[in-house]
Amino acid sequence: xxxxxxxxxxxxxxxxxxxxxxxxxxxxxxxxxxxxxxxxxxxxxxxxxxxxxxxxxxxxxxxxxxxxxxxxxxxxxxxxxxxxxxxxxxxxxxxxxxxxxxxxxxxxxxxxxxxxxxxxxxxxxxxxxxxxxxxxxxxxxxxxxxxxxxxxxxxxxxxxxxxxxxxxxxxxxxxxxxxxxxxxxxxxxxxxxxxxxxxxxxxxxxxxxxxxxxxxxxxxxxxxxxxxxxxxxxxxxxxxxxxxxxxxxxxxxxxxxxxxxxxxxxxxxxxxxxxxxxxxxxxxxxxxxxxxxxxxxxxxxxxxxxxxxxxxxxxxxxxxxxxxxxxxxxxxxxxxxxxxxxxxxxxxxxxxxxxxxxxxxxxxxxxxxxxxxxxxxxx
Numbered sequence: 001x002x003x004x005x006x007x008x009x010x011x012x013x014x015x016x017x018x019x020x021x022x023x024x025x026x027x028x029x030x031x032x033x034x035x036x037x038x039x040x041x042x043x044x045x046x047x048x049x050x051x052x053x054x055x056x057x058x059x060x061x062x063x064x065x066x067x068x069x070x071x072x073x074x075x076x077x078x079x080x081x082x083x084x085x086x087x088x089x090x091x092x093x094x095x096x097x098x099x100x101x102x103x104x105x106x107x108x109x110x111x112x113x114x115x116x117x118x119x120x121x122x123x124x125x126x127x128x129x130x131x132x133x134x135x136x137x138x139x140x141x142x143x144x145x146x147x148x149x150x151x152x153x154x155x156x157x158x159x160x161x162x163x164x165x166x167x168x169x170x171x172x173x174x175x176x177x178x179x180x181x182x183x184x185x186x187x188x189x190x191x192x193x194x195x196x197x198x199x200x201x202x203x204x205x206x207x208x209x210x211x212x213x214x215x216x217x218x219x220x221x222x223x224x225x226x227x228x229x230x231x232x233x234x235x236x237x238x239x240x241x242x243x244x245x246x247x248x249x250x251x252x253x254x255x256x257x258x259x260x261x262x263x264x265x266x267x268x269x270x271x272x273x274x275x276x277x278x279x280x281x282x283x284x285x286x287x288x289x290x291x292x293x294x295x296x297x298x299x300x301x302x303x304x305x306x307x308x309x310x311x312x313x314x315x316x317x318x319x320x321x322x323x324x325x326x327x328x329x330x331x332x333x334x335x336x337x338x339x340x341x342x343x344x345x346x347x348x349x350x351x352x353x354x355x356x357x358x359x360x361x362x363x364x365x366x367x368x369x370x371x372x373x374x375x376x377x378x379x
Contacts, residue, residue, distance in 0.1 A: 029055040032274025059125035062091035089125040090116035098138025109149035120339035129164030142204030159331035223252035244274035
C-alpha cells in the first residue's frame with residue numbers, strides 16, 4: 001500500500017520529470033552520501049539507478065566512535081562492488097574520548113591516512129567540527145595534535161569534506177528547531193563550544209596550512225550571511241562549499257535570491273552538489289531532496305516545499321554543470337580510485353581484532369566477517 005509519503009514522492013517525481021527536461025543529460029555526482037550498515041546496500045542500489053545520478057561519494061563517520069567501528073569498511077566495500085561510479089571518503093578512528101597528547105602509535109593520524117589512501121579511498125571525511133563530536137573529542141580543531149595530519153593532507157593534496165559548526169539557531173533555545181533538540185543538537189546549555197569558537201579554530205587550521213583542499217559541508221552554515229561567505233572564499237583560495245541541505249539553507253537562499261544568484265555565478269568553481277542522503281531521510285525521500293535542489297538551481301520557479309517558499313536561482317547551464325559534478329572531480333578526478341584488495345583485507349582483519357578484543361564491540365564482528373567474505377568473493 002502506498003502511504004501519504006509515497007504518494008507525495010510519486011507526485012514530486014512526475015513534477016520532477018518535467019523539470020529535469022531542462023538538463024536531462026547532465027552528469028550529477030552526489031558528493032555527500034551516508035550509509036549506516038550493510039542492510040542499506042539495496043537502498044543505495046536504487047538511489048544510484050533511479051534518481052538521475054552518475055556517481056555518488058560515500059562519506060564515512062568512523063570518527064564518531066566505537067559504534068561506528070566498521071564505517072570505513074562498509075563504505076569501501078560498496079565502492080568495491082561498484083568500481084565505476086562510487087567514490088569513498090574515509091574517516092579517522094579515535095582510541096578514546098576525550099583526547100590527550102599521548103595517542104597510541106596504532107592510532108597515529110598520519111598512518112591512518114596513509115592506510116586509507118593505500119586501500120583506495122578518494123579523500124577524507126571529517127565530522128570533528130560538529131559541536132557534539134568537537135565536545136566529545138575535547139581538543140580544538142587547530143590543536144598541535146592534528147598538525148602532522150593536516151601537514152600530510154596538505155602535502156599530498158588529499159581532499160577533505162569537513163563538517164564544521166551547525167546552524168546558529170541550534171545554540172538558541174527560542175529558535176532551535178524541534179528536530180535539533182530531539183537529536184541532541186541543541187548547544188545552548190553552556191557545555192558545547194560556541195559557533196564562533198569553532199570558526200576561529202578553522203581559521204587557526206588554515207593559517208597554519210593554507211593549501212589544504214577542503215570542502216566545507218552544508219555551506220559552512222553561512223547561508224544567512226552572504227557577505228561573510230564571500231569574505232571567507234576570498235581569503236582562503238583552496239576551499240569550497242557544498243550545498244548539502246539542512247532545509248534552513250534553502251530558506252535563507254530564497255530570501256535573497258538576487259544576491260545568491262550572483263554569488264553562485266561568481267564562485268561557480270567552488271560550489272559542490274551533495275544531499276546528505278540516508279542521514280537526510282528525515283527531511284524527505286530521495287526524489288523530494290534531489291528534485292527540490294535541482295529545481296532551485298536550474299529554474300527561477302517560485303514553489304512551496306519544506307514548509308516555506310523556495311525561489312529558484314535559474315543558473316546558467318555551464319554553472320550548474322560545474323556544481324553538479326565538475327567541481328568535485330577537480331579534487332578526485334573523473335574516475336574513482338581502484339581498491340587494493342590485499343590492503344582492504346588487512347584492514348578488515350585489524351578492525352575485527354579490535355572488535356573481538358572489546359566485549360562492547362563483539363557483536364560488530366559478525367558484520368565485519370560478512371564484509372570479509374564479500375571482499376574475498378569479489379577478489
